[in-house]
Amino acid sequence: MSKPLNIGMVGYGFMGRTHSNAYRKVTNFFNTEYKPVLKAVCARDEAKVRGFADTWGYESIETDWRKLVERKDIDAIDICTPNNLHHDIAIAAAANGKMILCEKPLSMNAQEGEAMCQAVEKAGVVNTVWYNYRKVPAVTFAKQLIDEGRLGRIFHYRANFLQDWTISADLPQGGAALWRLDAAAAGSGVTGDLLAHCIDTAVWLNGSMKNVTAMTETFVKERKHNLTGKVEKVSIDDACAFLCHFKNGSLGLFESTRYARGHKALYTFEINGENGSIKWDLHDLHRLQWFDYKDEGPLRGWRSIHVTDSDHPYMSHWWVPGLQIGYEHSFVHHVADFLEGVEKGTPVCPTFRDSLETQKICDAVLKSGKSGSWAEIE
Ligand SMILES: NC(=O)c1ccc[n+]([C@@H]2O[C@H](COP(=O)([O-])OP(=O)(O)OC[C@H]3O[C@@H](n4cnc5c(N)ncnc54)[C@H](O)[C@@H]3O)[C@@H](O)[C@H]2O)c1
Numbered sequence: 116m117s118k119p120l121n122i123g124m125v126g127y128g129f130m131g132r133t134h135s136n137a138y139r140k141v142t143n144f145f146n147t148e149y150k151p152v153l154k155a156v157c158a159r160d161e162a163k164v165r166g167f168a169d170t171w172g173y174e175s176i177e178t179d180w181r182k183l184v185e186r187k188d189i190d191a192i193d194i195c196t197p198n199n200l201h202h203d204i205a206i207a208a209a210a211n212g213k214m215i216l217c218e219k220p221l222s223m224n225a226q227e228g229e230a231m232c233q234a235v236e237k238a239g240v241v242n243t244v245w246y247n248y249r250k251v252p253a254v255t256f257a258k259q260l261i262d263e264g265r266l267g268r269i270f271h272y273r274a275n276f277l278q279d280w281t282i283s284a285d286l287p288q289g290g291a292a293l294w295r296l297d298a299a300a301a302g303s304g305v306t307g308d309l310l311a312h313c314i315d316t317a318v319w320l321n322g323s324m325k326n327v328t329a330m331t332e333t334f335v336k337e338r339k340h341n342l343t344g345k346v347e348k349v350s351i352d353d354a355c356a357f358l359c360h361f362k363n364g365s366l367g368l369f370e371s372t373r374y375a376r377g378h379k380a381l382y383t384f385e386i387n388g389e390n391g392s393i394k395w396d397l398h399d400l401h402r403l404q405w406f407d408y409k410d411e412g413p414l415r416g417w418r419s420i421h422v423t424d425s426d427h428p429y430m431s432h433w434w435v436p437g438l439q440i441g442y443e444h445s446f447v448h449h450v451a452d453f454l455e456g457v458e459k460g461t462p463v464c465p466t467f468r469d470s471l472e473t474q475k476i477c478d479a480v481l482k483s484g485k486s487g488s489w490a491e492i493e
Contacts, residue, residue, distance in 0.1 A: 117142065120457065121154035121188055123213075125180045125204055126195035127167040128292075130218050130245070131156070134193055135171040137446035144432045144447065147454040157183045184208045191241075194218055197294045198302050202227040205467075209234040214241040216453060220311040220477065221470040223302035225493075228474040232467045243453055243463035244470035246315040248382070250448035252440070253403040254316065255428035256420075257386075257393050260405070261320055266388025269365040272321050273385045276309035276371040277378035281335070281353060288349060290341030296351055297340070304351030305371040306331070306477050306484075309382075313369055315465060315473045316384060322363050324476055326491045329357035331484030334374055357480050401439035 122138055124131060138151035157177040158164040164176045177183040180200075184192055184207045191214035194204050202222050208215050215235060221244050222228035235242040248254055260266065281296060288296035295301050295308055318324065331352035340347045354372035361367055375381070382397035394404035394417075403420045410416070423439050425431040429448050433440050456463035465473075472492075479490035 117150040118148060119152045120149040120454070121152045121190045122193055123155045123157065123177075123183045123186065123189035123191070124153075124173075124193040124195060125157045125183060125200075126197075126218075127156055127158050127164060128195065130195040131167065132171075133247075133443055133446045134195060134216075134245075134450075135173075136443055137450045139172070140447050141450045141454065145451040145454070147451065148458040149454045151450065151454070154189055155183055155186065180204050181207065184211050184213060190214060191216060197300045198223055198307065199300045202231055205231045206234045209238040209240055209242075212238060212240060214457065215467075216243050216245060216449075217467070218245050219315070219470065219473075220244075220302070220307045221467060221474050223307075225471060225475045225478045228467070228471045232471050235467050241453070241457055241463055242467045243449070243456070244465050244467060245446070245449060246312065246465050246470065246473075247445040247449050248312055248316055248397075249319055249465065250429070250445040250452065251400050252428045252430055252448075253395055253401060253420075253422040256403055256422050257395060258320055259428065260393065261386070261388075265391060265407075266386060266393065267390035269321055269361075269363055269386060269388045271385070271387040272317055272361065272365055272367045273387075274313035274317060274367075274369050275381060275383050276305070276313050277375035277381040278309070278373045279376045279378050281373040282376065284335045284338070286335075287339040287341045288347070289343075293341060296338065296349065297342075298350035301351060303477065303481055304331075304333075304353055304355070305373060306352055306355045306480050309371040309373075310355060310357075310369055310480065311473055311477055312382065313371065313384065314476050315470065317361075317367060317369075318472055318476070319465070320384075321361055321365060321367075321386065323361065323472065324367065324492050325360040325362050326489050327357050327359040327476065327479050327483055328489045329355060329480045329483040330487075331355045331481065352481065352484065355480060355484060357483065359476075400442065 153173045155175045156173040192208040194217040356370040359367040385394045392406040483490040
């Protein structure tokens with residue numbers, strides 16, 4: 116008999132949908148002691164949040180997140196709001212003894228992130244940040260191959276996250292759907308939004324970074340602000356590229372932009388080691404490209420591994436070998452890992468503390484982008 120774990124979710128946008136879907140699916144595929152119950156969803160517009168609750172099967176609604184975090188019938192708070200709200204909601208949720216699943220990036224900056232870490236650690240509550248790409252089976256498989264030492268000494272780590280949706284100078288900033296262009300709501304542009312994913316994966320696969328040097332650019336300097344109606348300065352980074360030294364001696368190269376015409380969500384990474392190389396591409400997320408230097412003769416070449424067999428990470432829970440899964444399943448895996456952590460009393464990775472490292476790197480990247488100098492990671 117499974118035990119209920121009551122979820123209170125704040126925000127019903129893009130991530131609100133992916134998470135709700137994951138809570139509903141997880142126990143159909145994973146044998147967990149706890150079963151998520153969609154207890155309440157919260158957002159400011161009552162009619163809209165009620166419509167969302169009806170669509171996804173939430174039992175109740177709130178229009179003020181402060182009420183939600185105080186409710187006695189909620190076990191876990193899921194933060195799916197713009198970045199400027201993560202800190203206040205997480206601190207209040209921890210003070211009320213709630214477990215917390217927070218969307219990425221953890222916070223607006225490392226100072227806020229440190230306070231959030233201290234709050235969950237003091238309260239002793241289970242906490243995790245939704246860096247969901249770790250939970251794509253091919254990416255988890257890459258982690259296994261690296262941890263087994265198959266690549267040998269690592270020389271290079273390369274990652275891109277490219278989009279093209281903000282090229283028009285007529286696009287306003289701020290408010291619903293466009294908060295990502297407003298530094299007051301987002302904290303930063305592509306660095307916190309897209310590179311944060313690349314950095315989280317990189318640190319997980321290849322270890323900590325020592326220092327970074329970055330260039331950032333804001334191509335459209337002014338945009339109408341939806342909340343004030345006035346044309347205002349744009350303070351986010353539209354594009355960012357940075358180099359880094361990893362502590363293991365390898366070199367990193369990262370690029371992200373929302374001005375790469377033709378690209379919608381091209382997240383790729385490549386790792387080159389002395390014995391082999393690995394490549395992954397979000398557009399083909401169920402495949403891992405693998406080159407093994409041990410392969411001899413004319414058949415040597417890149418292998419394209421279809422990560423769908425039951426001995427691949429997470430895949431024994433899904434269909435039969437050869438049938439692939441998609442983007443939304445990475446969130447189902449994250450919930451499965453969360454429920455396992457709750458059951459066993461083990462940390463749910465990435466924790467707030469793990470994700471603070473990504474936050475510190477984002478801060479250093481933005482600092483270096485402004486100063487033009489190398490920035491050390493604390
Ligand atoms: N893990 C990922 O791959 C991924 C992908 C997209 C977004 N995100 C992150 O998820 C978070 C949300 O992004 P999104 O794309 O879902 O945004 P969104 O704009 O689609 O949704 C944001 C939601 O927050 C709600 N909201 C805003 N202010 C609120 C308030 N004061 N009280 C209650 N609700 C409020 C809005 O009503 C909306 O429902 C961000 O932190 C973002 O960086 C992560």
